[in-house]
Amino acid sequence: MIRYSAPAKIILSGEHAVVYGKPAFVSAIDLRLTCTVQEATADTQAVDETFVFVKNVVLAYLKRKDIKYTEVHLTYQIDSAIPKGRGLGSSAAFCVALSACLYHAFTATQPDKQVINTLAYQAEQQFHGMPSGVDVSASTQGGLIFYRKEFEFLKNISALNFKLPKNIVDKLILIDSGKPIESTAEMVKLVGKRYNEQPQLMEKTLMRTEKMTKRMVVAAIKEDVQLFADTIAENQQLLIELGIVSSSTQQLLSQLNQYGAGKVTGAGGAEKSSGYILFLTNDKEQVVKFLDNEKLQYFDFKQDFEGVRFIPKED
Ligand code: PMV
Numbered sequence: 001m002i003r004y005s006a007p008a009k010i011i012l013s014g015e016h017a018v019v020y021g022k023p024a025f026v027s028a029i030d031l032r033l034t035c036t037v038q039e040a041t042a043d044t045q046a047v048d049e050t051f052v053f054v055k056n057v058v059l060a061y062l063k064r065k066d067i068k069y070t071e072v073h074l075t076y077q078i079d080s081a082i083p084k085g086r087g088l089g090s091s092a093a094f095c096v097a098l099s100a101c102l103y104h105a106f107t108a109t110q111p112d113k114q115v116i117n118t119l120a121y122q123a124e125q126q127f128h129g130m131p132s133g134v135d136v137s138a139s140t141q142g143g144l145i146f147y148r149k150e151f152e153f154l155k156n157i158s159a160l161n162f163k164l165p166k167n168i169v170d171k172l173i174l175i176d177s178g179k180p181i182e183s184t185a186e187m188v189k190l191v192g193k194r195y196n197e198q199p200q201l202m203e204k205t206l207m208r209t210e211k212m213t214k215r216m217v218v219a220a221i222k223e224d225v226q227l228f229a230d231t232i233a234e235n236q237q238l239l240i241e242l243g244i245v246s247s248s249t250q251q252l253l254s255q256l257n258q259y260g261a262g263k264v265t266g267a268g269g270a271e272k273s274s275g276y277i278l279f280l281t282n283d284k285e286q287v288v289k290f291l292d293n294e295k296l297q298y299f300d301f302k303q304d305f306e307g308v309r310f311i312p313k314e315d
Helices: 049-064 090-107 111-129 136-140 184-197 199-222 225-242 246-257 284-292
Strands: 002-011 024-039 074-080 144-151 152-158 172-176 261-264 276-281 298-300
Touching: 002 090, 002 136, 002 199, 002 276, 024 090, 024 136, 024 199, 049 090, 049 111, 049 298, 074 090, 090 111, 090 136, 111 136, 111 184, 136 144, 136 152, 172 284, 184 199, 199 225, 225 276, 246 261, 246 276, 246 284, 276 284, 284 298
Parallel strands: none
Antiparallel strands: 002 024, 024 074, 024 144, 144 152, 172 276, 172 298, 261 276
């Protein structure tokens, strides 16, 4: 039996813009998905298509790199605390944990993070079509990441050597606006369509997003809560311009405005709900009261610093 776990992530700034070569500022968060693989027996159920896809990615890599391996028949199990399809990177965490398990099972060695990142990025294409890779990088590395994809063959993944300061983290709350109808791939396509229709306007929005992403990093380094809140608010406007925030989510955010500043995080949703909202407030108590009243799900923002983790048998 082999077991790995991988964390969820939050895009603090730069979702969608990252698909167009702009940077994204991302944090791994302390919600985990655990994958367990073990040898299949005669009466284990057949594995699904997703598993076969990830397995083929791992086997192709081992062959290409001429790494010695033994193919074993496996079955797998997932335990996850990451809400699905709401911008928190659950499919990335799945790809990270499962590819780590499979590499380990076939080679009897623990893969390093670089290898897991490569495998999980390829596996993630099954879910997203053309993912930027930001989700799998955050889930693999943990901590804060400044990510920019220059080309398909050149992704700058900078693990930042600082944490989000406590004075900011303590004020953050993650709020569920509901599961979007659209998939991430569909949302990426939607933004692409808008880009093709209005390239100059969209280019401007993307440039302003880049500025905001960098400003947010500065706010984090300077431990400047007000600047961080301002970048969240501006970010939300930019995401509206990109067309990824539904009118009901915009309405929710304007109701919440009296308590602080919020933005959608991840791919978003245009029709109905838009997934999780990153919200900064000086008055958590009032926000929680409001959310309880509205029967909305939420949780505190807690960073993860470890990334993908091997879980030994005795744990
Ligand atoms: O909503 P998520 O967690 O799938 O994040 C998607 C982020 C995008 O920038 C919209 C797409 C991508 O591949 O980076």
